[in-house]
Each structure stands twice: as structure tokens, then as C-alpha cells.
Amino acid sequence: MQKIVRIVLIDDDEDLCALLKMELEAAGRFQVIVNTRSATAMAMIKKERPDLAIIDINMPHIPGVDLAVKL
Numbered sequence: 001m002q003k004i005v006r007i008v009l010i011d012d013d014e015d016l017c018a019l020l021k022m023e024l025e026a027a028g029r030f031q032v033i034v035n036t037r038s039a040t041a042m043a044m045i046k047k048e049r050p051d052l053a054i055i056d057i058n059m060p061h062i063p064g065v066d067l068a069v070k071l
Helices: 014-026 038-048 064-070
Strands: 005-010 030-035 052-055
Touching: 005 014, 005 038, 014 030, 030 038, 038 064, 052 064
Parallel strands: 005 030, 005 052
Antiparallel strands: none
16 A cells, blocks of 8 residues: 655645646545645644645745745
């Protein structure tokens, strides 16, 4: 049995998030948690404890690069 990989996807483009979530979860190996607001992303990451975080670098409020450095 394969381990389900938990992914947090942080991007302000809701359509892109929906598409990536659908495609990744269709593979059957990934659970994707989406957050479209960088201001709440850090708290969500701490709560969810994902295996991988995919972060858009051009986010309003807190740029993705700053969020990645904090992680």
C-alpha cells in the first residue's frame, strides 16, 4: 500500500488551484489542501503538517519567497 502524500498548495489563482488539486488527487497518491491567502498560509501549514508545500512566489500580502524562508 502506497503512502498518501499530503501537499499544501498556496496560490491566489483559484482556477489553477482547482485544476492542480483535481489532477494530483486523480493520481490516487496525493491529498491536496489548498489555501489562496498567503496571510493564513503559515498557520495552515503548521496545522496540516504536509509532506510538500507548493507556493506561488507572486502572492499578495506575503510574497511566496518570504513564506518559504519562514518555513
